[in-house]
Amino acid sequence: MIVGKAKPIAFLAEQVRPYRRVAVIGCQSCMAVCLAGGDKETRVLAKALELERRVSGGSELAALPMAVKRQCELEYLEPLKSSLEGVEAIISLGCGVGVQYLVAAFPELWVVPGLDTLLVGGPVALGVWEEYCRLCGECILYLTGGICPVARCAKGLLNGPCGGAVEGRCEVNPELPCAWVLIYQRLQRFGRLDLLRQLLPPKNWQLASGCGPKKLVRQEVKE
Numbered sequence: 001m002i003v004g005k006a007k008p009i010a011f012l013a014e015q016v017r018p019y020r021r022v023a024v025i026g027c028q029s030c031m032a033v034c035l036a037g038g039d040k041e042t043r044v045l046a047k048a049l050e051l052e053r054r055v056s057g058g059s060e061l062a063a064l065p066m067a068v069k070r071q072c073e074l075e076y077l078e079p080l081k082s083s084l085e086g087v088e089a090i091i092s093l094g095c096g097v098g099v100q101y102l103v104a105a106f107p108e109l110w111v112v113p114g115l116d117t118l119l120v121g122g123p124v125a126l127g128v129w130e131e132y133c134r135l136c137g138e139c140i141l142y143l144t145g146g147i148c149p150v151a152r153c154a155k156g157l158l159n160g161p162c163g164g165a166v167e168g169r170c171e172v173n174p175e176l177p178c179a180w181v182l183i184y185q186r187l188q189r190f191g192r193l194d195l196l197r198q199l200l201p202p203k204n205w206q207l208a209s210g211c212g213p214k215k216l217v218r219q220e221v222k223e
């Protein structure tokens with residue numbers, strides 16, 4: 001899942017200061033699951049923005065909470081059209097993709113990101129999410145026992161460990177287990193320590209960032 005966290009209410013209030021009717025649109029997929037942009041967060045933000053406007057003494061604000069199943073697909077945004085009648089701006093509680101799909105679907109409206117899109121990962125404890133993948137475009141988990149050194153080693157080492165781990169904790173961030181210790185333990189458990197003996201070549205980072213946006217075309221499903 002994609003994980004995000006809310007931008008401060010004061011910041012968002014400032015962003016929509018010129019407007020009197022603003023839609024706050026949540027996303028019921030990743031951002032709902034990470035408690036950043038679900039129904040509850042959307043309603044709370046809308047109410048907070050209205051209160052802020054009242055307290056700050058500006059023109060009255062109508063902040064309308066709405067939700068869609070996924071902001072990152074136009075077909076889910078289409079039905080919003082009638083609810084956006086008279087709306088001047090949108091605060092998106094979707095990830096950065098959702099924000100940009102809203103821009104594409106409603107080009108006449110000003111769209112503000114209500115969240116910071118942080119990582120691709122998952123929950124590891126109540127209220128704690130960790131990054132598990134950097135979207136490098138060439139997955140090497142088959143060589144590392146299913147543990148990603150690109151995302152989970154603080155130095156992103158492909159040929160670890162760096163030698164600095166102390167009692168299995170990362171020398172850069174002792175809160176985290178050393179990813180390469182985890183990789184070693186897992187390869188050992190499966191009798192695959194041979195995998196550690198092969199040196200991995202430098203990664204082709206063009207696959208991760210490339211020239212402009214990455215693109216996937218699947219001919220078999222293309223119209």
Ligand code: SF4
Nearest residue numbers: 133134136139140148
């Ligand atoms: S190797 Fe690349 S694609 Fe695979 S989990 Fe790590 S960052 Fe993601």
Ligand code: SF4
Nearest residue numbers: 153162170171178179
């Ligand atoms: S201690 Fe382990 S996780 Fe931390 S930087 Fe070194 S190899 Fe990577």
